Amino acid sequence: MEQKLKTDFDKFINNSNFSNQEIKLKKEALDNFLKNGFPSRKLENWKFSDINQIIQKNIGELAFYNNYNIENEINDNIFIKEIEHNKIVIVNGKVERLSFEYEEKDKINLSSLDNFNQNLNDDNSLLSLNNSFSNKIHNILVKKNYSFKKPLIIYQITNEKVSNTNINFQINFELEENSSIKIINLSDDNSEKNFINNLFNFNLGKNAILKNYKIDIKSNANIKYDYSNIIQKENSISEIFIFSSGSDYIKNEVSCNLEGQYSSAFINGIHLLSKNKHHEIRTNTNHLYENTKSYQLIKSVINDSSKSVYQGKIYVDSKAQKTDGYQLSKALLLNEQAEFNAKPELEIYADDVKCSHGSASGSLDDNSIFYLMSRGLNQTTAKELLINGFLLDVVEKITDDEIKKLLKNMIGLN
Amino acid sequence: MRDKQIEDLKDYKYGFSTDIESFKAPKGLNEEVIRFISNIKKEPDWLLQWRLKAFERLKVLKEPDWQKPKYPKIDYQDLYYYSAPKSFKEKPKNLEDLDPKLLETYKKLGIPLQEQKRLNGIAVDAVFDSVSVATTFKDTLTEKGIIFCSISEAIQKHPDLVKKYLGSVIPITDHFFATLNSAVFTDGSFVYIPPNVKCPMELSTYFRINASDTGQFERTLIIADKGSYVSYLEGCTAPMRDENQLHAANVELVALDDAEIKYSTVQNWYPGDKDGKGGIYNFVTKRGLCKGKNSKISWTQVETGSAITWKYPSCILKGDNSIGEFYSIAITNNYQKADTGTKMIHLGKNTKSKIISKGISAGKSDMTYRGLVDISKNASNSTNYTQCDSLLMGNKCGAHTVPYIKNKNSNSNIAHEATTSKISEDQLHYCQQRGLNQEEAVGLIVNGFCKEVLQQLPMEFAVEAQKLVGISLEGSVG
Numbered sequence: 084m085e086q087k088l089k090t091d092f093d094k095f096i097n098n099s100n101f102s103n104q105e106i107k108l109k110k111e112a113l114d115n116f117l118k119n120g121f122p123s124r125k126l127e128n129w130k131f132s133d134i135n136q137i138i139q140k141n142i143g144e145l146a147f148y149n150n151y152n153i154e155n156e157i158n159d160n161i162f163i164k165e166i167e168h169n170k171i172v173i174v175n176g177k178v179e180r181l182s183f184e185y186e187e188k189d190k191i192n193l194s195s196l197d198n199f200n201q202n203l204n205d206d207n208s209l210l211s212l213n214n215s216f217s218n219k220i221h222n223i224l225v226k227k228n229y230s231f232k233k234p235l236i237i238y239q240i241t242n243e244k245v246s247n248t249n250i251n252f253q254i255n256f257e258l259e260e261n262s263s264i265k266i267i268n269l270s271d272d273n274s275e276k277n278f279i280n281n282l283f284n285f286n287l288g289k290n291a292i293l294k295n296y297k298i299d300i301k302s303n304a305n306i307k308y309d310y311s312n313i314i315q316k317e318n319s320i321s322e323i324f325i326f327s328s329g330s331d332y333i334k335n336e337v338s339c340n341l342e343g344q345y346s347s348a349f350i351n352g353i354h355l356l357s358k359n360k361h362h363e364i365r366t367n368t369n370h371l372y373e374n375t376k377s378y379q380l381i382k383s384v385i386n387d388s389s390k391s392v393y394q395g396k397i398y399v400d401s402k403a404q405k406t407d408g409y410q411l412s413k414a415l416l417l418n419e420q421a422e423f424n425a426k427p428e429l430e431i432y433a434d435d436v437k438c439s440h441g442s443a444s445g446s447l448d449d450n451s452i453f454y455l456m457s458r459g460l461n462q463t464t465a466k467e468l469l470i471n472g473f474l475l476d477v478v479e480k481i482t483d484d485e486i487k488k489l490l491k492n493m494i495g496l497n
Numbered sequence: 498m499r500d501k502q503i504e505d506l507k508d509y510k511y512g513f514s515t516d517i518e519s520f521k522a523p524k525g526l527n528e529e530v531i532r533f534i535s536n537i538k539k540e541p542d543w544l545l546q547w548r549l550k551a552f553e554r555l556k557v558l559k560e561p562d563w564q565k566p567k568y569p570k571i572d573y574q575d576l577y578y579y580s581a582p583k584s585f586k587e588k589p590k591n592l593e594d595l596d597p598k599l600l601e602t603y604k605k606l607g608i609p610l611q612e613q614k615r616l617n618g619i620a621v622d623a624v625f626d627s628v629s630v631a632t633t634f635k636d637t638l639t640e641k642g643i644i645f646c647s648i649s650e651a652i653q654k655h656p657d658l659v660k661k662y663l664g665s666v667i668p669i670t671d672h673f674f675a676t677l678n679s680a681v682f683t684d685g686s687f688v689y690i691p692p693n694v695k696c697p698m699e700l701s702t703y704f705r706i707n708a709s710d711t712g713q714f715e716r717t718l719i720i721a722d723k724g725s726y727v728s729y730l731e732g733c734t735a736p737m738r739d740e741n742q743l744h745a746a747n748v749e750l751v752a753l754d755d756a757e758i759k760y761s762t763v764q765n766w767y768p769g770d771k772d773g774k775g776g777i778y779n780f781v782t783k784r785g786l787c788k789g790k791n792s793k794i795s796w797t798q799v800e801t802g803s804a805i806t807w808k809y810p811s812c813i814l815k816g817d818n819s820i821g822e823f824y825s826i827a828i829t830n831n832y833q834k835a836d837t838g839t840k841m842i843h844l845g846k847n848t849k850s851k852i853i854s855k856g857i858s859a860g861k862s863d864m865t866y867r868g869l870v871d872i873s874k875n876a877s878n879s880t881n882y883t884q885c886d887s888l889l890m891g892n893k894c895g896a897h898t899v900p901y902i903k904n905k906n907s908n909s910n911i912a913h914e915a916t917t918s919k920i921s922e923d924q925l926h927y928c929q930q931r932g933l934n935q936e937e938a939v940g941l942i943v944n945g946f947c948k949e950v951l952q953q954l955p956m957e958f959a960v961e962a963q964k965l966v967g968i969s970l971e972g973s974v975g
Binding site: 127401404414416417418419421422423424425426427428429430431432433434435436437438439440441442443444445446 | 563874887889890891892893894895896897898899900901902903904905906907908909910911912913914915916917918919
């Protein structure tokens with residue numbers, strides 16, 4: 084693999100026009116990845132999902148070179164019709180279209196970054212991989228006091244041209260004071276056996292609001308890793324919703340750093356798994372300042388021989404007095420082969436805090452099924468009703484009505 | 498007996514030191530030392546081979562490093578693995594020689610003067626000797642067919658039982674410290690309860706003659722045969738002075754059909770001084786096997802001592818309908834560190850487990866609850882309930898909860914709850930308004946917080962443990 088990485092990297096650099104500074108940074112990132120390789124179960128974070136093994140088993144040999152010079156066609160049929168929205172369309176890791184047609188042009192600043200975020204921890208070798216192979220990083224800056232009028236949908240498309248390839252993508256959002264944005268991530272995969280590695284950076288200024296809905300619904304045989312790093316200043320709010328169902332394997336990781344007082348983070352997620360899927364959500368909420376708040380609710384419905392994993396950590400710094408942290412994960416195992424693993428973790432260094440977590444897993448409640456059947460429902464409908472109710476609990480947490488309606492229709496929950 | 502042993506060893510062919518005053522095997526961990534230990538204890542060949550096998554395994558094992566409390570590297574070649582009991586010359590002669598802080602604590606716990614001396618290895622008057630007490634106990638036990646002796650004695654007198662069960666719960670191929678113990682263990686307790694016998698009293702190391710010198714690699718084996726019941730107490734509330742820094746004991750429990758074992762620990766070893774210097778490393782492996790149907794193992798622990806406590810008393814629920822319980826209070830103050838919890842491995846059908854853990858950290862200490870609940874595919878209809886609560890005092894300490902939850906069976910239920918908070922100002926105010934000083938108020942509130950666990954302790958133990966909880970937190974408020 085090492086040789087392949089090196090030759091693909093050289094090919095990639097030769098076919099792109101990066102500055103010397105960028106090449107230097109990319110080289111460093113590559114060296115870091117070469118040193119550590121793909122994470123395996125030996126690392127605590129990857130204990131339940133050994134991505135090294137998963138890649139080897141499902142993909143085998145990976146290619147790392149991606150030709151960003153090809154023009155890809157975009158099929159307009161895939162766009163959501165129900166709501167008016169701005170678009171970013173990414174095909175095979177390359178940004179093909181950026182359209183902010185509904186917004187005031189002078190309130191948004193689009194640029195590309197020369198430097199990638201080096202502050203992220205080095206432990207995560209996948210971030211190094213992303214840094215070394217991702218194309219030019221777009222930076223989207225939302226100016227002071229501006230709120231997006233329409234949601235932004237990020238379409239991530241892969242087409243049949245790529246297979247057995249590692250696709251890396253990275254983007255930055257900067258939200259200035261009092262600004263707000265709503266983002267929906269949608270993927271449309273027409274490829275298989277690729278390893279897709281995404282990194283989203285969000286920088287929230289004072290009073291900024293970020294709402295991000297990540298939807299993985301189309302069934303596909305790719306392996307995905309999705310990392311969101313969110314930095315929050317005073318009074319800012321982040322709301323993340325993850326619906327994870329379509330891909331064969333996906334690990335969604337969200338890191339929230341609450342750096343300013345009265346900032347809050349809400350992360351909610353659903354795993355709806357069947358066949359032989361393996362999904363993981365990992366949340367890291369770092370309370371680094373006084374009077375911050377975080378809330379996580381993760382629910383899993385696991386069928387057939389699927390596996391759902393939730394790892395959630397609440398970290399409270401000794402400075403972060405008056406923290407309010409709450410975390411709940413629940414799982415329904417519908418089949419004998421199904422598996423649920425959880426690691427809800429608290430790491431607390433301040434005393435005046437209110438932190439708790441809960442985790443429960445088991446089967447559907449027989450009494451509830453009996454109750455519904457005694458009222459004339461057949462068993463299948465009764466079960467469906469209970470599962471829908473179980474999941475609706477999470478969907479109802481979405482604070483944007485328009486998007487909530489859209490997602491309910493997409494998921495099929497009413 | 499011991500004198501004779503020493504006499505025998507004067508001409509020991511490996512040429513070890515034979516100084517009568519302090520008799521030690523040379524420093525270091527090697528095959529010869531293991532042979533030496535086995536030889537001095539007159540062990541049968543199978544046990545020596547067993548120890549050597551463990552030692553072979555130890556060579557390839559690495560010391561684990563995933564735990565939260567880090568400690569300076571231990572040089573295993575710089576330790577004594579066997580030393581005969583010290584003569585009184587080396588031990589303190591008077592109570593006045595001891596740390597006044599320690600004496601104060603004794604006073605608060607209400608420990609008799611003679612007892613204080615015994616705990617610190619000070620020569621006691623012939624009048625006071627626990628031998629007489631112990632013999633009366635021994636008679637009652639023998640009548641019932643209960644075997645309660647040191648493991649060295651059991652190896653000589655009941656080799657079949659020892660051979661059958663030793664290492665059956667903690668195999669010699671286990672983790673580093675357990676394997677180290679298997680290779681070099683010196684002594685410990687052995688208990689066998691015959692079928693359908695309910696042990697009439699709480700068994701305690703306290704009543705075993707010479708129990709205080711079991712050394713740092715203690716090995717305990719408790720077997721409850723079909724339909725029997727035993728309650729075992731380990732340790733005591735009084736602070737213990739000890740020369741050894743590393744304690745790597747192994748405790749194995751085996752419960753056969755319908756048997757029940759209740760194992761209670763109060764650990765109050767030297768935690769180091771206020772600045773975190775010194776103190777015991779308590780790295781103990783405790784594991785119980787519910788081997789038979791309807792068996793039950795219950796662990797209760799009150800951990801207040803040691804510089805670092807790192808242990809996970811666990812239950813393997815192999816028999817159908819078996820039950821595992823874990824009740825724990827861990828208190829850390831000053832620079833103490835604890836990483837403790839349990840593992841509940843559900844293998845049999847209809848197995849149940851319950852975990853109640855209370856952690857209190859004060860001063861500059863750090864406390865971690867780490868636990869595993871694993872319900873395997875075949876463990877249908879199993880349930881687990883876990884509750885871990887932490888209390889923090891001050892913002893220089895830490896409290897962490899790291900539970901691992903694995904559910905592979907759709908008919909089984911797992912519920913886990915954890916909270917972290919501080920003592921509420923309202924409660925403190927209420928108590929102080931009624932005339933308690935701040936320390937008493939804190940003690941009272943903390944005792945209430947721990948009540949669920951304290952209730953699980955045997956009566957006389959519970960009262961002392963309650964006092965201990967208060968004392969451990971002294972100086973942590975205000």
